[in-house]
Amino acid sequence: RYPSQSKPPLRRGFLVFHGEPPAGYRRRMNDVNPATGGVTNPSVRAALDRWAERKDAQTFADVIRRALAGSLLLDTTDSVIADPAVGFGPGDTMAIASQRDNAGKQVLLAYTAHEHLALARQQPGRSLVQPAASVLEMAATKYEGIVIDGRSPGAFIAYADELRRAIGTDAATAARATAATLGQPLDLEEALAVLAAETVYVPFEQVRDADGREAGIRVPGATGPDGRSYAVAGTAPAQLWAWSPSVGTQPTTLATIARVALDNGDAGIVVNPAGPPVLIPGDRLAALAAG
Numbered sequence: 001r002y003p004s005q006s007k008p009p010l011r012r013g014f015l016v017f018h019g020e021p022p023a024g025y026r027r028r029m030n031d032v033n034p035a036t037g038g039v040t041n042p043s044v045r046a047a048l049d050r051w052a053e054r055k056d057a058q059t060f061a062d063v064i065r066r067a068l069a070g071s072l073l074l075d076t077t078d079s080v081i082a083d084p085a086v087g088f089g090p091g092d093t094m095a096i097a098s099q100r101d102n103a104g105k106q107v108l109l110a111y112t113a114h115e116h117l118a119l120a121r122q123q124p125g126r127s128l129v130q131p132a133a134s135v136l137e138m139a140a141t142k143y144e145g146i147v148i149d150g151r152s153p154g155a156f157i158a159y160a161d162e163l164r165r166a167i168g169t170d171a172a173t174a175a176r177a178t179a180a181t182l183g184q185p186l187d188l189e190e191a192l193a194v195l196a197a198e199t200v201y202v203p204f205e206q207v208r209d210a211d212g213r214e215a216g217i218r219v220p221g222a223t224g225p226d227g228r229s230y231a232v233a234g235t236a237p238a239q240l241w242a243w244s245p246s247v248g249t250q251p252t253t254l255a256t257i258a259r260v261a262l263d264n265g266d267a268g269i270v271v272n273p274a275g276p277p278v279l280i281p282g283d284r285l286a287a288l289a290a291g
Contacts, residue, residue, distance in 0.1 A: 039129045040113040041070040048112065048154030061241035062274065063148070063156050064136070064166040068178045068236060072110040072135040072148070073127035075117055084126065096128070098143055105144035105159060110135050112149055120151040133167075133175035140164050140171070166238035169199045169251060177235035181271055181278045191278055195271065196254045196288060201234045203247035220247065221266065224279065228267035233257050235272055242274035258288035 047063040075097035081088060088094050097109045111117040117125050130138075139146035145159035158166075167174050180194035202219060209215040222243075224230045234240035237249040254269075261269055262285050269285070271278040280288070 038114045038127075039071050039073065041067075041072060041132060042112075043070060044072070044132065044148065045112040048149055048152070048156055050154075051156055052154035057245035058242055060158070060162075061166060061238040061245060064158060064163065065178070065236060065238035065242050065272075065274070067132045067136055067148070068167070068171070068175050068238075069182055070132050071129050072112065072132040073114060073117060073129055074135065075109050075111070075121070075125060076128045077117075077121055077123070077125040079126065081126075094128075099147065099150070101145075101147070101157065103159075107145040107147050107157065107159075108135070108139040108143045109150060110139070110146055110148050116149040116152045120149075131175070133171040133178075136163055136167060137171035140167065166236065166241070168201060168236045168249075173199055174236040178239070178272075181235060181276065186278065188278070188280075192254075192280065192284065192288065195233075195235070195278075196291075198235070199251050200254055200257070200271070201237055201240055201249045202252050202257055203232055203234070203240045203244060203249055205247055217248075219260070220244065221264075222270050222273050224267055224270065226267065229264075230268050230270045230279070231257055231261035231264070231266045232273055233269055233271045239272045239274060243272075255288055255291045258285045261285055262289055 043066045044063065047059070047066045051059045051063055076094055078095040078097065079088070080093040080095075082092055083089070098106050099109055101107050109120070111120070111127065114125070114127050117127050136146065139158075140160045140163040143160065145157060146163065148156040177195055177198040177200060180191045180198075183191065204217045204219050206214055207216045207218050220232065222230050222232050232240070232243075233254065234243075234249065240247055240249050257269055258280075261282075266282070266285075268282045269280040271280065
């Protein structure tokens with residue numbers, strides 16, 4: 001089941017906060033005119049453009065994995081803010097917009113840029129900037145799913161169970177591990193320190209015998225730029241599904257993957273092979289395997 005691009009019905013709901021916002025909610029109110037710019041998430045927007053062209057398991061996973069980094073905007077147009085220039089404060093009422101979709105599920109509304117919110121609301125509106133991974137976590141735990149850029153090309157719907165499967169253990173863990181792979185330029189030492197401390201995922205495939213019965217599993221690898229075989233790891237299940245959508249995923253540690261890679265004679269480990277990949281060379285495997 002992949003979300004259609006039909007426009008969801010305009011039956012809005014709100015998560016309302018009075019006075020002080022809960023911990024984790026920034027007070028930054030991004031009520032800029034869409035023509036003047038503001039916070040954007042170009043990586044997720046690029047994935048939505050691909051989703052608009054081709055809807056399958058791979059492009060679906062690509063949107064979610066990219067939403068583990070950067071920011072997304074929540075619709076707070078209907079909030080009551082005494083001084084928008086200052087932001088949400090005591091005595092104010094924050095209303096975060098949600099919507100009941102065609103399947104009857106209450107989904108959180110999120111946007112990659114304010115211009116997409118303004119298009120959906122048909123007015124400039126007001127938005128709240130949040131870490132994108134926190135928005136996914138909110139959609140998976142407090143709502144029944146999420147809609148991203150709901151009135152724009154590539155409008156995307158993912159339900160809570162899909163988000164939980166794609167994110168893995170929890171959004172904060174996946175976000176920390178993913179962020180470690182995105183440094184420009186990448187500091188491999190820092191990346192390895194983070195990845196070694198977090199849950200990562202290994203892909204697997206079911207092996208069947210001639211009669212179609214399950215006969216075991218195999219762990220697929222990747223071919224590196226040098227033509228040699230590398231073990232594969234992902235910082236979230238969605239990272240692996242964006243590379244090979246048919247694989248299963250298993251949570252593990254980088255140390256475990258390093259030990260297996262050494263046993264198999266792999267040239268190293270490639271983390272997040274769908275890109276941007278982090279290539280861990282073979283001379284680092286022994287230290288990683290030792291923990």
